[in-house]
Amino acid sequence: MTLPSHVPVLIAGGGPVGLTLAALLAEYGIASLTVEADDSYCSGSRAICMSRRSQEILGWIGADQPLIATGLAWTGGRSYFRDREVLHFEMPHDPLQRYAPMVNIQQYYVEEYAHQAMQRHPGLASLQWSSRVAGLQAGPDGVSVEVETGGERHTVRADWLIACDGGRSAVREAMGLKLEGMQYEGRYVIVDIEQESQRPVERLAWFDPPSNPGSTLLMHRQPGNVWRVDYQIRDDEDPEEAVKPENVLPRVQSHLDMIGETAPWKPLWISIYNAKCLTLDSYRHGRVLFAGDAGHLVPIFGVRGLNSGLDDAGNLAWKLAWVLKGQAPDSLLDSYSVERVHATRQNLAYGAKSTEFMAPPDFGFRLMREAALRLALADESVRPLINPRQSAPISYDASPLNLTDGLPRAGQAAAPGQPAPDVLLQDGGTPHYLSANFGAGFVALALSPDAGLSAELDVLAAATQGAPHPLRVLRAGADGLRDEHGQLRQRYGGDAGTVYLLRPDGYVLGRWQAPAPAALRAALAPYYPSLTLGAPTKGQA
Template identity: 50%
Template sequence: MDFVSYFDYEQHPPVMPATTNGRETHRHRVAVVGGGPIGLAVALGLARQGIASVVLEADDSVCLGSRAGCVTSRTLEILEQSGVADAVMRQGLPWAEGWSYYRTEEVLHLDVPQDAAARFPRLVNIQQCYIEQYMVEAARARYADLIEIRWQNRLEGLRQSQGGVELDLSTPEGRYTLSADWVVAADGAHSAVRKLLQLRFAGTRYEGQYIIADIKMKSALPPGRRAWFDPPSNPGATLLLHKHRDDLWRFDYQLREDEDPQEAVKPENVLQRIRSHLELMGEQAPWQPVWISLYRASCLTLEDYRHGRVLLAGDAAHLVPIFGVRGLNSGVEDANNLAWKLAYAIRGWGNERLLRSYTAERVFATRENMRHASKSAEFMAPPAPAFALMRSAVLGLAGRHPWVRRLIDPRQSTTVGYPQSPLNHPQPEGEDYAAGPASGFAFVDAPLPDGSHLCQHIGPHFTALAFDAPDAPALQRALSDSQVPIHVLSLPARGPLAERYDARAGTLYLFRPDGNLLARWRHADAAGIRAAVAQCCQGDAP
């Protein structure tokens, strides 16, 4: 059976800059190692802050295969800021249901909660190659003067000094050394930067291994997550199936302990497993393979994402299992958190404490993601006989006893807030809220009176939501000469957004550039807002 392609890959020529004695003559503000979705998200986030970067990618195109296959509404809100979300929505396939089966019996029907007032659906299936391509196009169209992407630039060496970093790079046209004030490592699970810095992950690497395979097949089945436990096509193990647009389907199935991964990943063996499962489902339409890969689940993280002038993000900093769509999505949130803080540090608007908060917040978020993902991973691939016995009991009872079914919940990714962030501003005593995000948590989207959504107005500045402010224009004028940009958005204390924020006349919410809440007050003035922003960006370390 021949493999087919669904994506038009653009092959990029290598980039070799002008050099003197093997050194590039231009010094860069920021070098981003890795041109995948996380590296590109960092570059786009920096560009929105007016900071130039060079992105160094070892390959000559965007990634091969589906890889990450689903984005959340929070990721779409972040991509909205760089003009990428609309393209993702055109190609992506939203879904809101899931089905779990024990052998051939359905034991759980999952309804993914949706937010009808938000701009984006909760979950959208889309292959990673599309996301990367749309990011590359946004960099070209919007930020050509601030983002340079150098394809076929492979990192081979790294040296730090107090004032910056030197990178040794190889290209098909030669080698050279690049100097940068800062380096962001977004070069994936096998990060060259992490290895050169001799950093070690901590956590759990699960024994279970998985085959990921894409096929092209016409089917009337609706989109959604389908999970089989101990199916006849993969006895003693698990299998997941997701639908994508353009008649593409993604299989993720677990290898049994007695299977040799190198044999199991051979096309003839993968295709036979897929053929067997499609027969089990009653699917008779012709199909063709697209892509095959091998994967191992892990819950691993670095203890610190900042090492001198090098910061790490995405899989270079942490690994979480694919269950619950936490991989790419948590990496995009890393980039969203890091970009504005690094930009503010470069501009002199933020101090060392602000930059250190990147590790404090995102390591906390990673551990929360790992906590939930590990539960899913242990259910999908029991790490010990006792776990396997418990899973068999749960699955055996779930068909007859609805109360047991919640134990099969795949725990889809949710946005993690930062309740203990060092940046959080204390809420004034006596001010209570029945709704709305607390300090450290992301904004809650809703439509505005002009027909737009709140997510379209967040960042790259601090954003103040002023509900029925006595004189919002005067407040904006009073904040206009602030060194750090603060934008006032005047809103009525009624309607969907006001209800979601428990707003009344005078209520003010102040969001950071990444969309997480810094502070909220029932009554605020320009002096209080300035003080909160100053404490966030320039506050002394505790």
């Protein structure tokens, strides 16, 4: 492949975040070039737990179905102190939901499915393996990027450069930026083994197990008869020695013996890890934006690493597309940084709490953990302290995009800046998930609108038909989508005339009770230039 001299978007890093971002941009009609230093997908399981939100984002590019078909869904897990169970947790879920709370699948599958989604847009999304960013010069109108490939250097001019090149980001280094925060000394050996097992799919954790005294050990089943095993090593152990097979395999065998897994097994991959709570202060630096591990490193405990990176991609893709299509000024991208830095700081706070329990950094934390575990043996009220705090979508409560709340007393219903809860509605006899409408344009969700409001919404939608991704109106009620399971009433309120405006990434922009046409037009005008405040609505024509 000959590298182009110019691209609208150059993505540094062809891991799951970079490939998903490229596919999302292609869905919006935005051309990109992704350069990846490796010559293929990653080796080893790496990130394995895909949250419901990540499955939804992958659904926007058509990568959810192969992931679900291959992956192993799970809803809860168990924790043990030594050899006794002290916690059995279940994540919120019900059989009507579109996606499981979590799916276990090796990272290389996610990369493959995102790449396949890119390949459905050959004129828009291209990937260059064995290529890396070797230097860059950023200016007010774009970035000149030196790309090294095939032993040669090429200059590619990009309107926007997106750094998705991981924890050792070459883009971040070239710009002289540093991640700030803390990292923990405790190290975990990570092992993939192949072994047949009949155990249910759930997260398993042992604290001070007889098989590995003094350690914490985690297990997850994965596709292909693969166990992922993570175990903590002592502070005085040499990391290079700790990952040698002669030191790893006896520890794994000891634990398999303890839990009664007697089938033959073989190791597939061994690595080592220590938890980090690090982030950039901003994910936008002029025409350079950061996503995934290039911008933040989150502890694995609570599975917020890759899941937060995919959420970065879902947040960034529509905003960058709106800017490149001339639908919004590039100041819209400032909100990407504001929202996702806020998300990272929340993820880091949760991740730090989980890390301090899973890998206590000092004697005081170890003492408190052992006290909680001992009490949990006899007192159920203590057991929630052992909960690993699994990943959950973040609310952008202080986002600059949030509109003044028109339903401030709506109780538990989703407010501006919060993720729009999915609901299962009925379109005639066909199931219709609200989340299936995300990943494109804005959505107006109207609950039992009267004839006047319904007509006004049609006028607004018609006025956006010339946009790349026009407004879509969804009506719920007697003459529209039916809320047969009561989910819409529960999660959005049931008052007739309520209108929610939902962003392309599935977040609530604003909500009102019987809104005036001018209020809806003003809310959408920043994203649809055709909706000028001076244009007449149906009622004013």
